[in-house]
Amino acid sequence: MMLDATDRAILNRVQDDIPLTPHPFADLAAELDLTEADLLARIERMKADRIITRFGPFFDAAAMGGDFCLCAMAVPAGEFESVLTKVNEHAEVAHNYERTHRLNMWFVLATETPEGITATADAIETETGITVHRFPKLQEFFIGFKVAA
């Protein structure tokens, strides 16, 4: 789909925190000089077209007492699909990307307890026979999550 200037303005705004009020879309619509119905229809359309992949609260597993960890594996080409199936079967695997490196499978584990990271990564190692390198964050320098539309 083509995004018009209004869609882009909406997209740039709604990647930031929206008002926590009984009628957040009416409040946002007023900010953007739109009607609530037009704003909701445009957000619905962008969601249907997968331009917006999710709309709602972003949770921090670490703040809930859980943890996140970036992990990487060097998966032989011939085994890639079978290893992928085993890795993705774990509900703790939140994102997974294929990347151009000897370490070619990169995924994020999100677990409800810190022990969950070790348990899941160890289970994947056992199931696949491949080392799961673990790269927990030591310092976070800024999360500029926004994409300019």
Next chain:
Amino acid sequence: MSTIDDTDRQIITALQGGLPLVPAPYATVAGELGIAEADLIDRISAMKQSGVIRRVAAAANHYKLGMTANGMTVWDVADDQITELGAQIGALPFVTHCYERPRARPDWPYNLFAMVHGETNDEVEEKRAQIAAILGEACVQSDILYSTRILKKTGLRLRRKG
């Protein structure tokens, strides 16, 4: 670390798929949970205060917005300079995530990760060169890993307790 109670867990479970796109979304969710809308908003507000909820917002798809090149730039930065330099790299407008992470020698000598998005690989390379210029001699080696396929993207899923 904060504690969340059973009601909070029910709220998280109800909202992890997203907020209903209706005029009064919190009233809808509160109705499903059998609690008052004002209580739901208060609890979400408390979870934002404690950091359990980072924000209520949209996640945009980089690929659909034409940002099809996505490079994870990785750098081997002197440990005694990483805090200062990491802050400078994280502040660059084209860096979307920036972290210090442990090295895993000998396979992985890099301790600074900076995610760079662009419309083309050339654009990502040009941004990578800007990072290299800032790091200067504090960085002895670097690499860039392009993503070639999204293999999974679901976000956090809480398991039901018990």
